[in-house]
Amino acid sequence: MSAPVPAAAAAPAKVPGRSLARVFWRSLFLQASWNRRGMQNLGFAYAIDPALRALYADPARREEALRRHLGFFNSHPYMAAAIVGGAIHHEERVASGAEPERGPLAYKQTLQGPLAAIGDGFFWTALRPFFGALAALGALLFGAPAIVVVLLSYNAIHFLFRAGLFLAGYRRGDQLVVTIARLSLPVAADRLRAVGAGLCGASAAIFLLHAGAVSGSGAAVLAALAAGVGYVALARGARLLPTAYVATLMGIGAALLLGHLHRSS
Amino acid sequence: MGYLVLGLLAGLAAVERKGFLQAMLSRPIALAPLAGWALGDTAGGLLLAPPLELFWLGAVNLGAALPVHEALGTAAITGGAVLAGRALGVAVSPEIAILAVLVAAPIALLGRKADRLVEGWNEQIALHAEAALAGHHLREAVRCNLYGLAAPFAIAAVLAPLAAAAAAAVIPPLLRAAPGAAAPLRVGFFAFAGFACASGAKALRARAAPRWFFAALAGFAVAGLALWRLR
Numbered sequence: 001m002s003a004p005v006p007a008a009a010a011a012p013a014k015v016p017g018r019s020l021a022r023v024f025w026r027s028l029f030l031q032a033s034w035n036r037r038g039m040q041n042l043g044f045a046y047a048i049d050p051a052l053r054a055l056y057a058d059p060a061r062r063e064e065a066l067r068r069h070l071g072f073f074n075s076h077p078y079m080a081a082a083i084v085g086g087a088i089h090h091e092e093r094v095a096s097g098a099e100p101e102r103g104p105l106a107y108k109q110t111l112q113g114p115l116a117a118i119g120d121g122f123f124w125t126a127l128r129p130f131f132g133a134l135a136a137l138g139a140l141l142f143g144a145p146a147i148v149v150v151l152l153s154y155n156a157i158h159f160l161f162r163a164g165l166f167l168a169g170y171r172r173g174d175q176l177v178v179t180i181a182r183l184s185l186p187v188a189a190d191r192l193r194a195v196g197a198g199l200c201g202a203s204a205a206i207f208l209l210h211a212g213a214v215s216g217s218g219a220a221v222l223a224a225l226a227a228g229v230g231y232v233a234l235a236r237g238a239r240l241l242p243t244a245y246v247a248t249l250m251g252i253g254a255a256l257l258l259g260h261l262h263r264s265s
Numbered sequence: 266m267g268y269l270v271l272g273l274l275a276g277l278a279a280v281e282r283k284g285f286l287q288a289m290l291s292r293p294i295a296l297a298p299l300a301g302w303a304l305g306d307t308a309g310g311l312l313l314a315p316p317l318e319l320f321w322l323g324a325v326n327l328g329a330a331l332p333v334h335e336a337l338g339t340a341a342i343t344g345g346a347v348l349a350g351r352a353l354g355v356a357v358s359p360e361i362a363i364l365a366v367l368v369a370a371p372i373a374l375l376g377r378k379a380d381r382l383v384e385g386w387n388e389q390i391a392l393h394a395e396a397a398l399a400g401h402h403l404r405e406a407v408r409c410n411l412y413g414l415a416a417p418f419a420i421a422a423v424l425a426p427l428a429a430a431a432a433a434a435v436i437p438p439l440l441r442a443a444p445g446a447a448a449p450l451r452v453g454f455f456a457f458a459g460f461a462c463a464s465g466a467k468a469l470r471a472r473a474a475p476r477w478f479f480a481a482l483a484g485f486a487v488a489g490l491a492l493w494r495l496r
Binding site for chain 2: 028029031032033034035036037038039041042043045046049059062063066067070074077078116120124125126128129130131132133135136137139140143144147150151154155158190193194195196197198199200201202203204205206207208209210211213214215218219220222223224225226227228230231234235240241243244245247248249250251252253254255256259
């Protein structure tokens with residue numbers, strides 16, 4: 001399918017800033033039609049389309065470019081911003097005749113897996129749960145304003161990353177890997193996970209203090225047991241929802257039994 | 266009207282959760298207070314938000330694996346609790362909240378099954394896009410992506426009010442028939458909340474997680490007790 005590299009163009013093709021902004025906005029819809037066949041392929045083609053329009057005036061070349069980006073693609077939705085930016089970098093080179101048509105595809109295929117692993121490890125299993133636990137603790141201590149502050153903080157970081165990665169990919173192309181490696185995301189993820197677990201422990205302590213204040217010391221002990229035994233059960237592979245039912249119903253049953261014993265004494 | 270608002274909110278949350286943005290707005294910590302506010306009981310939503318967030322902290326979309334639909338579950342539980350409270354003429358209390366959890370939480374599993382169906386429908390959209398491109402309809406091939414937002418919205422907009430209606434139908438007669446059950450149910454709420462914290466810590470998958478979790482639990486509990494005694 002790939003056409004021969006055209007003779008060097010007079011001036012390098014450039015995507016205007018307005019089109020870049022549109023691509024970034026559209027990249028937020030990357031997973032709108034996630035499917036098992038091409039995964040994020042429709043989202044990628046939808047995102048990069050404004051850049052392809054700017055680069056290829058010839059409908060046949062634009063169609064060919066769009067076909068390139070309708071192939072299989074799957075990465076982490078935040079990290080994918082970097083690949084979208086980098087793909088535009090390569091498409092500019094293709095449009096200028098400085099690179100063969102397989103360049104953007106090779107770039108995407110090389111980076112999608114590693115960036116998915118980094119994104120899943122940092123954003124999905126560390127940063128977002130950390131902020132979730134922080135917001136939960138904040139809500140228990142300070143109410144709704146804490147949730148607003150935590151969500152604003154998370155999204156400040158999230159958008160800074162997403163926009164920064166998009167621009168880094170666009171400006172640096174293949175050098176993007178060096179930029180991401182410098183961030184040391186796996187190290188930060190480990191710390192966030194550990195502190196996040198601590199936040200969950202602090203929330204558990206607040207719940208058991210609430211339980212003690214509202215329903216007496218017996219309730220506090222039961223809440224503490226649910227937290228402690230629940231953790232051990234989950235660590236041993238117990239399923240989440242059935243175990244939650246068991247913990248809750250045992251709490252209710254124990255409270256009924258304690259109430260009965262209290263009345264009969 | 267309450268069910269319409271709940272359906273709209275659940276549908277938008279389902280879209281934000283995967284198809285667009287993913288800015289934590291569909292997480293229980295944001296969605297429960299929003300749903301509570303939209304239905305007229307923000308405090309009820311705030312009561313449910315922390316335990317539900319921690320309970321479903323590990324519900325993340327890793328690769329092709331599908332997590333339970335925590336946004337659908339949250340909308341259904343919060344909606345059910347607020348509407349049950351409204352039927353009883355009270356605000357959401359721990360006993361209403363835990364009954365709503367027990368009745369409506371399984372909808373999150375049904376939501377995961379629905380997500381699998383959506384992926385199948387999206388495959389049809391992908392085929393349609395390829396056909397459009399083959400027919401030189403470039404605009405249509407690109408625009409197809411947005412069609413995928415409709416199914417998650419519609420499914421959540423229907424299922425969340427249904428599950429909430431089930432909870433709102435079951436909870437008031439139960440509490441009226443057994444007023445003595447309120448106290449044990451309240452304890453059940455705190456047992457669920459404690460377990461939810463354990464679920465959150467486990468979801469963080471850190472080698473040091475057990476140490477941090479139990480140390481913080483003990484430390485904060487002792488500090489809280491000391492503060493309470495001082496007062």
